[in-house]
Amino acid sequence: MMIKKITIISLLAFIFTLVLFKALDLGLIWFVYPSEEKYPIRGIDVSNHQGKLNGSLTQLSNVK
Numbered sequence: 001m002m003i004k005k006i007t008i009i010s011l012l013a014f015i016f017t018l019v020l021f022k023a024l025d026l027g028l029i030w031f032v033y034p035s036e037e038k039y040p041i042r043g044i045d046v047s048n049h050q051g052k053l054n055g056s057l058t059q060l061s062n063v064k
Contacts, residue, residue, distance in 0.1 A: 023029045036042075046053055 020029075044053075
C-alpha cells in the first residue's frame with residue numbers, strides 16, 4: 001500500500017514538473033518583469049533565433 005502511494009506521488013510530481021517546464025519554455029510563465037520607470041526604453045529581439053516576426057503584434061505592443 002505504501003509503495004502505491006509513493007508511486008502515485010512520484011508520478012504526480014513528475015507530471016507537474018513537465019507541465020511547469022513546458023509553461024516556462026513556451027513563455028506562459030515569465031519571471032522577468034523589469035520596471036517601466038527604471039527601464040523606460042523597450043525593444044524587440046528580432047534575431048534569427050526568435051523565428052518569424054509578427055508585424056501586427058509588434059505594432060500593438062508598448063515598444064518605443
